[in-house]
Every structure is written in structure tokens, then in C-alpha cells.
Amino acid sequence: MPVDLSEFDHxxxxxxxxxxxxxxxxxxxxxxxxxxxPWLVFSAL
Structure with a gap:
């Protein structure tokens, strides 16, 4: 069954x-x- 993809061109x-x-x-x-x-800031303290 062929699929028509032209409907997705909208x-x-x-x-x-x-x-x-x-x-x-x-x-x-x-x-x-x-x-x-915030996690990086608090882990650097």
C-alpha cells in the first residue's frame, strides 16, 4: 500500500x-x- 506523504507538505x-x-x-x-x-553554584561552595 503506497503512502502519500504530500499531505504533510502543508x-x-x-x-x-x-x-x-x-x-x-x-x-x-x-x-x-x-x-x-543553582546545583553548580552550591556544589562549588
């Missing part, structure tokens, strides 16, 4: 992927700022 898929990547990036930055940086 700009909404690019928007959805960008939203997911943006949320992941923000989550990574907040995790770094709220947990990793």
Missing part, C-alpha cells in the same frame, strides 16, 4: 513542529536556569 505541520521545538527549547532553558545552575 504549512500547519511546520508550525506544529516549530511549536514543539520552541516548547522543548524553553523547557530546557528553564531547567538549566532553575536546577542545573
Amino acid at each position: 504549512p500547519s505541520w511546520l508550525t506544529a513542529a516549530g511549536t514543539g521545538i520552541g516548547y522543548a527549547l524553553i523547557l530546557a532553558v528553564l531547567t538549566l536556569a532553575m536546577f542545573i545552575v
